[in-house]
Amino acid sequence: MKNLLVGQSGGPTAVINGSLYGVLTESIRHPESIGRVYGMRNGIEGFLEGHYVDLTARLSEKEQQALLYTPGAFLGSCRYKLPEELTDPVYPRLFEAFLGMNIGYVLYIGGNDSMDTVSKLSRYAASVHSDIRFIGIPKTIDNDLVLTDHTPGFGSAAKYVASTVREICIDASVYHTESVTVVEIMGRNTGWLTAACALARRFENDNPVMIFLPEIPFDQEAFLSGVSEQLRLRKNVTVCVSEGIRDKNGTFICEYSGAQGTDAFGHRMLTGCGKYLENLIRERLGIKVRSIELNVSQRCCSSSLSDTDLQEAVLAGKKGVLFALDKKTGVMVTFRRTAHSPYAITCQAEDVGNICNLEKTVPANWITEDGSDIKQELKDYLFPLIQGSVTIPMKDGLPDFAYLEDL
């Protein structure tokens, strides 16, 4: 009988605690193999400083349920890279701590960087013949992990983005005057989340009429021509851009905002690419224009959870426990889509060494030739991931979340 240690790492998502719920509830179902469930405070970084919490003893049934819709990382998170050299003294220190707590299973919920942690720990374990098993549970709104159809956290972010863009398009269309709205979506290197804006349309040629991903070089002149052309067809034009769009030289479009601008403190002033394109349109087309940066609500909004995403986040946590009990180590839980309609997935375990530090970008053949829209195949891929709603328990008119400090 061994104890289980679980941690969260990297940027939070709206359902990262759903995976924690999955780990916790599945662990409790195996009292013959798993004793206590410990949670690292602030990931491996906090654990290295001795911070952890006994979740078995402290979470009531109601608190466990609240994990399902609580955004942020319930256990706290970190952005910490373990040393490349497995000879570094941090490794024996960690394994001594694991031994002291009688840990048999370490589950780490995170993205590319966090899988690097799982990879290093499992390789170190092999090198010292430790039988502790290390499992990665995927999480990222960016949907950029390889070897998996998609990633928990992405579906809810996509649903938030699609709903919000639909509302913005309505809001932008109330006046009978020409206007352009530029919406900036998260995604530095991959355009999965920005692609979800296409789901906001109710019919072909509906707003948002253009969508730009970082995968395709962005041409400012072609963009202006496209906006002008759209303004000949309709009064109100909404375009969506990924924060990471860059030109053919690889220069981020947002970097042009600082080309001549300095702030009140004499510093080079960088705004997002949305703000830059707003200024560009106003300057060159002389049209009423505004830009909107969707910001952190993309990863922490609880009122637009995708039930499909939440259930899959829980499933990933549960499968992680089952894989650990099945003697797997150095693997991440992945999804394979086995059917489109009705949509179905199965779970696999893939070597984290083939996943960590890699990025899955949107395939070029899922983007239109002129680079200003996505193709039906990508819409079909996205569609099932945003289905289903989650009712959030409210208290005093606001969502009643779970907080570790309340325990």
Added chain:
Amino acid sequence: MKNLLVGQSGGPTAVINGSLYGVLTESIRHPESIGRVYGMRNGIEGFLEGHYVDLTARLSEKEQQALLYTPGAFLGSCRYKLPEELTDPVYPRLFEAFLGMNIGYVLYIGGNDSMDTVSKLSRYAASVHSDIRFIGIPKTIDNDLVLTDHTPGFGSAAKYVASTVREICIDASVYHTESVTVVEIMGRNTGWLTAACALARRFENDNPVMIFLPEIPFDQEAFLSGVSEQLRLRKNVTVCVSEGIRDKNGTFICEYSGAQGTDAFGHRMLTGCGKYLENLIRERLGIKVRSIELNVSQRCCSSSLSDTDLQEAVLAGKKGVLFALDKKTGVMVTFRRTAHSPYAITCQAEDVGNICNLEKTVPANWITEDGSDIKQELKDYLFPLIQGSVTIPMKDGLPDFAYLEDL
């Protein structure tokens, strides 16, 4: 038997179409007095150009229901001020159109400026002995209309702001490193909406720890001291500021952002006050900081509707019809709070002449002495307005809104 004409004007809210629903459904209940219900397209401006639609004939029961949760202005909106001089030829033109359509009642849903339209039309009617009745239905997320306890549209915006700030505080607290988050809320001259951020707290001294309204002069040095002091008490500090905060000289804080900054086009670069304060904190305190502008979702998010607000928006529309049938004219529907707990309101009719072009600010005695927070009285005032949730019908994973072009 006369027909009824209804219009929407000014910036939209999440429940402005709830008032339209109220007007429409109440009108249908009085077939002895009200014939057809016409909707102005894009307010009085569009109507002047001959644009209107017959709502009686065209909205199915299902479409009427969908108005209840559809953001934006279903009929389209305008920002159009009628001429001050009632001798202007626009007035006889309008009344000729009313006559041609056999209009007996004109209901106008809007804020301060829209009430100016109601005032002018009713005064012109009196001057020409027309018996057409003009009624104002209040709407604004700013809650700045006088002679009413509060305004439809505000409660849902307040609920959105409080929920979102609560989620942002959670998102901002995941890392174990010192950080400051500045959230910028809509409200150029009044701080009602920013005050709602206080509802995001779960206990005293919870984040957001400071809240700044435009009603109190903003002191940058005192602000920096306050932030530093808070950082001695906690790792993560969230502060909320109204977009309209200004210093003791009346200069908007956002204007300081352009004091030295120019954009890539050589233009003076104005960012919001949130972005300016972010830069100020980074420069002066050297701390990790980010700013978030909540933007238009404050007035168009459908997933955080306050049921109290929605029901009151419908009520205001219905009362408007009843007041018109009761031979009232030149009045706006107002709310009086008759009980705090359980909360209750009654409706009155107040002369629009005493409402239009005036602004109700937050009383100074509802703000703390140092100007960095609100008092319990204001929280008590806000609390009932955000209560109750609304379930939005979904289609294909997204809210299924009503669109006039679909009719």
